[in-house]
Each structure stands twice: as C-alpha cells, then as structure tokens.
Amino acid sequence: MDLDLGQVRAFVTVAGHLHFGRAAEELSISQQAVSKRVARLESALGVLLFTRGNVELTEAGRRFLEPAREALRAAEAAAGAVHAAGRPLRIDVWGHLYGPARTVAPVIDELPGLSVELGMSRDLPAAAASLLRGDIDAAFGRVHPPLPDGLAHRLVRLEPVDVLAGDGHPLAGASSVRPSDLTGHDLWFPAAVDRLDFIRRFCDEFGVRAASGGANLGVEHLLADLLAEPGRITLFPADAPLPGVPGIRAIPVVDPTPLYAWSLVWPRQSPHPMIPALLRGFAEYGRRHRWLEYDPARDWLPGDPAPTS
Template identity: 60%
Template sequence: MDLDLAQVRAFVLAAEELHFGHAAEELSISQQALSKRIARLESALGRRLFERGGQGVRLTDAGRRFLGPARQALAAADRAVAAVLDVHRPLRIDVWGHLYAPMRTLVQVAAHEPRLQIGHGRDLPSVVTALLHGDIDAAFGRVHPPLPRGLTHRLVRLEPVDVVLNTNHPLAHAPAIRPEQLQDSVLWTPGPLHRLDFLHRFTERFGIRDHIEDPNLGLEHCLTDLAADPRRFCLLPADVPLPPHPAVRPVPLVDPTPLYAWSLLWRGNGDHPLLAALMNAFDTEAQRNRWLEYDPTRDWLPGHHPTDTAVPAHA
C-alpha cells in the first residue's frame, strides 16, 4: 500500500505529543483535520493506532510498532525532497535572545559565508515551531528543555556573564561581585521571568527575591531603565559591547561565574550541506577561543550538576 505522508506526519506528531490539540497546533491545522488524517491512516492500515478515552490519548501496540518506521519514512521523504530542491538553497538559520546579541557569535563564525540566510525568532518556542514546520533549517541561541522529539542541539559556546549596575548601586565600584551579594537588589528582565530560563534559574539558585519585567526593546532601553533606579541590575554576557552610558557599569561575577550557553539547534538528521560546515566552523572557533571551558569549582552552568567534570557537547 502507498502511505500518505501527511497522514503519517500527523500520526508521528500526535504520538510524540500524546495530545491531538498540541499536534494540530504544530501542523497549523485544526484538531478535527488532524483527527481525520489519523482516522484515514488507521483505516488504510486496518489497525487502531491510538486508544482514546477519559485518561487522554495513548498508543496501541500497533501504534508503538508503527512509530519508529514512520519517523524513518518521514526523514527519508525529507531527504529526497532536499536532494532535489535544496542543492543551492541557503541555510536558513534563525537567532533569538536579542538582548544578549547572539549575532556576535554567529558573525564571528560565519562572517564570510554568503549562503547563510539569517532571520530572527521571537523566542525558543517560536523558533522550535519554525523548525518543525520546515520554515528554517537551523537556529542559534540558548536551548533549554523540554524540546520536542526530532530536534537536536549542540552546545557551541559557554560565555561568562557580567552584572550591569546603576553607578549609584552600593556594589557598582567593586572589582567583582558574588551572585549572592545581589539578593537585596532588583533584577531587570527583558520579558516575563518564567519564560526566561537562564534568569529564572539564576534567581532561584542565588536567592534573588525582587525583579521587574519590561518588554525587550533592546540594549539601550535596558540601560535607560537601569539608570532610573540605583537598586536595579541586569545580566549580560561579558562580550556584549555596552553603548557608552554614564549611569551604568558592568562588573564581573565570581564565586561562581555564571555561564550563558549558546547552542546550535536543528531538525531531523541535519541534511543541509552547509550545516556540517557551520558546525566545523564552530568547533574551530571554540578551540581557538576556549569557548567550552568549564570548571565546576569556579563556574555555574544552569542545569549542570556542580560535581560533573565535563560539559556535554551534544544533547
């Protein structure tokens, strides 16, 4: 029998989400349309693939047997299309986390690669959606779980984080600051704290009680807000160039030094020919600039246990 790949794709997403509504959102179709696709697939196969009941959705034995080969069939189909259509197409890559300036790192690695088509995602969820829909080939920014199945990410840079303070802050003229010393200060966040994984983990780890949420309108807006209140601070990667501003200054964080993790994220097998070249370029720069150095006695890496001695390069 000939499989309808749209039906197979609907099945795979529903099997991974175990929620028809979420799978329909990923495909940008209605839940009714997704249910019809799966029903037609079940009819063609002569087997029920899902059990539907008051406890939600779960795979039948036939569904579990079908899932692995179904994923392989979709990957093979994607490779076949790419082989015909994508030979000369640029690598479409989105970046996110604009206040932290991910383009600094990407430009350093790929400044002379004209076949990159760079776009901007709003945040990690929007970038993940673009990847799953095939709108982009890869993405670059801070990755944190949970990620949908079928996506792969690779850590490419760990960057020390500085605290940026109002010059009238009591700690502003210290040569270095321990994160715990900021407990009585107010963290400025570029958006809702619960959606900013790194900053949320920082507040929990170091006991930061107060924060103020503003829209991410860029670095100048951030510095203007800091200048308005001597209790406020924000966190920025150490290499982010700060525009001159007489009312704020950066100070290194120590004991421990927080590390901001940059990763490359892609879908499926990463078949675009430029993706391997881009990863090799990241590897070269990481070795040259010691981007992946991590000392658990000195550094704090969110999600990485202090007793670990190595940073995973793949996840």
C-alpha cells in the same frame, strides 16, 4: 597524491583536541576508527603526524595542519555549492538582548561559499516550531528542556556574564561581586521571568530577587531603566558590546562565575547539507577562542554542560 578527506578530517579533529577519544566524540565514530584513519593517512604521506602516548603534533603534523584545514574548507564549499545552490542556509536567532548574531557572524565569515539568511525568532519554542515546519534550517540561542523530539542541538559557546549597575547602585564601586552579594537586590529584565529560564534558575539558585516586566526594547532602553531606577541591576554577557551610556558599570561575577550557554539547533531528519560544515566551523572557532571552557569548581551552569544531545 589523492587525499582521503575522511582521514584528513580525523587528523584535523585530533589535532584540535590532542586527544583521540574527544576527537571520536566530535566525529560521532569510535576511537578505533579515528586511530585507523590517522594511521592510514600517515602511511599514505609516509610520515608520522602525531607522537603516540602523550599525543602531540610532530613537526610534519604541524606543517600539514593548516593546509589540511584549507582542504576541508574547500571541500565543504564545493559540496555546499552543489547541494545548497539556490537555497541559502536559513538560521533564526533568539535571545536578542544578548546579541546572538555576534557569535554566529565570525563563524560564518570563516566558511567560504556558505550562503546564509539570518532571521529572528521570539524565543526557543517559536524557533523549534519553525524548524519542525521546515521554515528554517537551523536556530541559535540558549537551549533548555524540554526540546521537542525531532531536533538535535550542540552547545557551542559558554559565555561569562557580568552584573550591570548604574553609578548610584550600592554595588557600583565593586571590582567584582559574588552571586551571594546579590541577595536582596532587584535583578531586572524586560520580560516575564517565567520565560527567562537562565534568569529564573540563577535567582532560584542564589536567592536573588527577580524583577521584570515591560517590553524588550533593546539594550539602550534596558540601560536607561537601570539609571532611572538605581536599585536595579541586570545580568549581561561579558563579551557583548555595550552602547556608550554614561553612568553604567559592568562588574564581573565570580565565585562562581555564571555561564550563559549558546547552542545551535537543527532538525534530525533531512538537515540542510551545510549543517555539518557549520558545526565544524563552530568547533574550530570555539577551540581557538576557548568558548567551551568550564570548571565546575569555578563556574556555574544551570544544567548539564554536555555539548550534544
């Protein structure tokens, strides 16, 4: 039988959320339209895919889910082969100390046929300027206002951060720390604080003293600074790999846990034809790995955690 891919995509999105309203938000259509698409797919297949009321997959829905995802991936790869032939998706990343490419890479790996050129931008303003000039098709890093008109973005990951400290630091023996425990300590980062929106907001919120300067020469250089100046600490993504430098401790931050927000940015006008597939890839991978978990009673974010703008 011929499957309507719009109906299949509605089914897969509802299956990811187990909620018709949230699926509608992701697809940027009405909840009624999502319900109609799923109902028409069920009619064509001759089975119910979801229980109604408390939305759960039926046995038939569970069997259909992975083949449905494969069908969408194949369709996206086919479209990409036609429309993006000879022009890879050009993505710049920024925030290099925090390893943005490690979040982009597994998503791209799950998109067969997607050709990508990965580059680097100095910061958000540089990436935004490149997008508006058409030099790149998308950019990935931490987005904070103001974002220039003409660009869209979607939040794709919220990552907890740890405190890094040398063995000689008074906090080095702690199993965890609260942000309030950091008051009076020097939070070090190798760049001017006025360029570091996340660090600046964290320090303002919790009364931590910001200390910064010098050049960003990579993670090993940052860790060497912490060892050379035992009074210094820094914040670092909890899931980012650290080089094997003896004497460095990674300490979880709790009550609340600060979250570093990663977003994809792209031009609103004439986006690369593979942008929708990339966004769906982030959404699917993020659901499986719980990338967008946020509890305001437990976590801290400098600003609105809404996924789109």
